[in-house]
Amino acid sequence: MKKIIIMLGMIVTSLSSCSNYIEEESLSNVPADATYKTASGFQLLINTNYAWLKSIYGGNPWLFESGTDMYAEGRTPEPAGLSQYALLIPTSDNVADLYRPCYQLIQSVNKAVYYSSVTEQTANLNTLLGEARFLRAQAYFLLVQTYGGVPIVNEHVTTPVLSFTRNSAEEVYTQIISDLDFALANVGTTAYSTTGRVNKRAVNDLLAKVYLTRGYESYGKADDFSKAAAYADAAIGGQTLAIAFDQLFKPGNDLNAETIFSVQYDKASTSTDPTKLGNNQFYYFSSYLGGAETGAPLRSYNLCPTDYALGLYEKGDARWNATFMTEIVEGPETTNGVTKTILYYPYYRSSNPASLKVRHFYEPKWFTPADKTAWMTANASRLSATFVYHPWGEYSAAHTLIKNLDCYTIPVKKFDDPDPTTPSSTGPVSTRDIIVSRLGETYLIAAEAYLKAGVPSTGLDRLNEVRRRAGVANATIGQFNIDYILDERGRELLGEYKRWFDLKRTGTLVARASAYNYKIKAANFxxxxxxxxxxxxxxxxxxxxxxxxDFPQNPGY
Known part of the structure; x- marks a missing residue:
């Protein structure tokens, strides 16, 4: 293993709490070596490993979602290189957003691995080490998918090393699997909702994703897809999708029985620096725009759903109303003795929901003229004096080229935070968890793995479990292919930091992004x-x- 490290900045070793359950402690005045050699100090070191996930997932989501078929630029510009590819160069804005924090997490884990051999030997030492190595595997998996082969850094480095060599992507996958095999043998089995820590289910889930992704590569192994299917089934463990979709993302319900792994936040832990210690997920996808006088909490108008993304849903799909705020309501709220009619918050806070008026309604694609008439008649008493009816086809990202007004793209409500730490004027901050892995996606990973392994009937069964929960008809074996799986992943996982990796993995990035994103042409690639x-x-x-x-750059640059 090459002794290499990338020093892209100072690595800070003191962070706030990374979860409701994992508490850290400031060690600024305590010698680290002496502290980490104690059982309690080593526990704090492991907790810090978890905290680095906030740097990876909590900021701008461009590398996860931008430049895909599902989301496109609205009123607010996105980084041109990542969102359109024609201007993508090594110095483009936000290109390093995963490179640096992933290596910071890797270095933190390397420190834990080093101290595991010299710290107080306890019964749960290997359990903690397994958790840490899972986190290192997660960081390498993000790196290899995003940048290809990268340097493998597995030793605790205390002084800068300024010359390093690039490992192949195949070698990186071998490293990831080695870490995950160790983690699977050592982590616990307690429910994630109880501990907030990596367990065997989370490891099985990540192993399934790793083997599935490697299976598409030229260096993939013959049994990668079958292994992916087996690990996905192990993560599923026979559990059905029993939680209503609109409850999965209900504020306050992030740690539910279907959450496999997440980046956890706690409102109290962000109080010391709320604009940095929260996350931005709700800011980028929940575009409730308007002036401060309306109470609209956000000012983002990018990563807006494309016509393709909006058109994925059919009548009766419970995910439509659970994913999008199809009605924006207004209502009175009093602050400092002054009562104003505002948007957004009354939907969650009102003690009298029946009194709320509808300011905006977004018509689904299946509405007929008769459906519109029926809706307007049924809701006549609920309509605001400034009510706007948005017909189908007139509220996607591309429609901003025609009408660029507040609320003229449909908001995504899955990540809404009705209780943010700061007002919109001071920063886009949420303390809701970012769900990295959940059971619904694991079923879709199993579906794809079984299809690629040559067992489509079993894969179809896994996919139809997702559709059953959504309340729509089963897909048929004739429909079941990679494009259908990508469509189903779009319906199920909109906004969940998956899409660029899905398209890259399946070899559909160029075709789908250029077909469905109005800002992208195939020639841009x-x-x-x-x-x-x-x-x-x-x-x-x-x-x-x-x-x-002699460190090589990627093709195309």
Whole structure:
């Protein structure tokens, strides 16, 4: 294993709590070596590993979702390189957003691995080490999917190393699987909702994703897809999707029985620096726009759903109303003795929901003229004096080219936070958890793995469990292919930080992004050497710090 490290900045070792259950402690005035050699100090070190997840997932989500078929730019510009590819170069904005924090987490885990051999030996030491190695595998998995082969850094480095070599993507996958095999053998089985810590179910889930993703690559193994299916089934463990979809993302219900792994936040723990210690997920997807006088909490108008994303849903699909705020209501709220009619918050806070008026309604694609008439008649008494009816086809990201007004793209409500730590004027901060893995997705991973392993009937069964919960008819074996799975993943997982990886994994990034994103043409992907920009570029900041000038850049850049 090469002794290498990327020093892209100072690594801070003191963070706030990373979950409701995992509490950290400031060690700024205590010698780290002495502290980490105690059982309690080693526990704090492991907790810090979890906290680094906030740096990976809590900021701008461009590398997860931008430049795909599902989301496109609205009123507010997105980073041009990541969202449109034509201008994507190693110095583009936000290209390094995963590179640096993933290595910070890796280095934190490396420290834990080092101290595990010299700390107080306890009965749960390997359990804690298994949790840490799961987190390191998660970081490497994000890196290899995003940038391809990257340096493998597995030793605790205390002084900068300025020359490093790039490992192959195949070697990185071998490292990931090694970490996960160790984790699977050592982590506990207690329900995630009880402990908030990595358990065997989370490891099985990540192993399924890793084997599925490697299976598509030229260096993939013959049994990768069958292994992915087996690990997905182990993560499912016979559990059906029993929670109503609109309850999965209900504020306050993030730690439910279907949550497998998440980045956890606690409102109290962000109080010292709320604009940095919360996360931005609700800010980018829940575009409730308007002036401060309306009480609208957000000012983002990007990563808006495309016509393709909105058109995925059929009549009767419970995910439509659970995913989107199809009605924006208004109601009175009093602050400092002053009562105003505001948007958004009354939906969650009102003690008299029947009194709320509808300001905006977004017509679903299945509405007929008769349906519109029936809806208007049934809701006549609920309509605001400034009510706006948005016909189907007139509230997607692309429609902002025609009408660029507040609330003219439909908001995503899955990630709403009606109790943020700060007002919109001071920062887009949420303390809701970011769900990284949940049971519904695991069923879809199993569906894809069984299809690729040559057992489509079993894969179809897994996919139809997802559709059953949504309240729609089963898919048929004739419909069941990769495109259908991607459509189903779009319906189920909208906004959940999956889409770019889905398209990259399945080899559909160029075709789907250029077909469904109004800002992207297939030619945008053609790089300076004629090769396609399928991977993101290695950040120029990393190359500049490397004294080994033989480190190769990705194709297309």
């Amino acid at each position: 053609v790089g300076v050497d004629g090769q396609l920009k399928i991977l993101r570029p290695i950040p120029q900041s990393a190359l500049d710090l490397n004294q080994n000038k």
